[in-house]
Amino acid sequence: MATDHIRYDVLARDALRGVLRRVLTDAAEHGLPGEHHFFITFLSTADGVKLSPRLLAQYPEEMTIILQHQFWDLVVTEDRFEVGLSFGGIPERLVVPFAAIKSFLDPSVQFGLQFEPSETAAEAPAAKLPAVPAPSALPVAAPEPAAEGKDEPAKTSEGAEVVRLDRFRKK
Numbered sequence: 586m587a588t589d590h591i592r593y594d595v596l597a598r599d600a601l602r603g604v605l606r607r608v609l610t611d612a613a614e615h616g617l618p619g620e621h622h623f624f625i626t627f628l629s630t631a632d633g634v635k636l637s638p639r640l641l642a643q644y645p646e647e648m649t650i651i652l653q654h655q656f657w658d659l660v661v662t663e664d665r666f667e668v669g670l671s672f673g674g675i676p677e678r679l680v681v682p683f684a685a686i687k688s689f690l691d692p693s694v695q696f697g698l699q700f701e702p703s704e705t706a707a708e709a710p711a712a713k714l715p716a717v718p719a720p721s722a723l724p725v726a727a728p729e730p731a732a733e734g735k736d737e738p739a740k741t742s743e744g745a746e747v748v749r750l751d752r753f754r755k756k
Contacts, residue, residue, distance in 0.1 A: 598700065601698050601700070602683045602686075602700075604698065605683065605686065605689050605698060606661060606663075606666075606683060608623075608689075608691075609623075609659065609661045609666050610661045612652065612659060613659040613660060613661050613666075617652070617653070619693070620693040621691055621693050621694070622651060622652060622653035622654075622691065622692070622693060623651065623652040623653075623689065623690065623691055624649055624650075624651055624688070624689070624690040624691075624692065625649065625650050625651075625652065625681070625686060625688070625689055625690075626647055626648070626649040626686070626687045626688045626689075627647065627648060627650075627681050627685040627686045627687060628646070628647050628685045628687060629641060629644045629645065629646060629647055629648045630645070630646070631682065631684065631685030632682070632684075632685075633664075633665060633680065633682035633684070633685065634679075634680065634681055634682065634685050635678075635679065635680035636648070636677070636679060637677055639672075639675075640672060640677060640679075647687060650668075650670060650679065652668065655670070655671060656668050656669060656670050657669040658678075664682055664683060664684070665680060665681060665682040665683060666680075666681055666683070667679065667680045667681075668681075686700060687699065687700055688700065
């Protein structure tokens with residue numbers, strides 16, 4: 586098997602995270618246009634994620650937030666975003682690195698991105714060459730996550746297939 590010296594998987598992942606960064610930057614500068622709203626799922630214990638102890642106790646593995654009507658102070662940098670949200674009437678400030686994000690969904694236009702969690706995303710960086718998540722663009726019909734850990738395509742309610750890129754990689 587040939588060695589991929591170019592690392593197309595890294596380039597694709599970074600490009601798709603760039604889409605997410607651009608969309609959030611536009612939302613921070615201009616607000617959400619039309620009916621757009623975002624479901625963002627991330628690993629709550631990943632390196633760089635900042636949550637209150639109360640939220641971390643509620644969501645010890647992963648958390649999904651919705652950016653729609655009531656969020657404030659959205660700040661986007663090269664490697665993360667920060668946002669103010671209210672949970673049970675209590676305002677909270679979240680910091681989420683892009684590397685911690687598992688999925689992004691805008692159900693208003695049936696667009697989603699899914700990132701495979703890195704082996705090092707939830708740990709302190711110890712290895713020099715971390716595992717690279719495999720990104721995929723997903724046609725979506727509803728904010729339901731695809732079955733995890735399966736290579737078989739999932740069917741959305743409109744018949745579109747959700748296919749993970751790992752299915753086509755040589756092992």
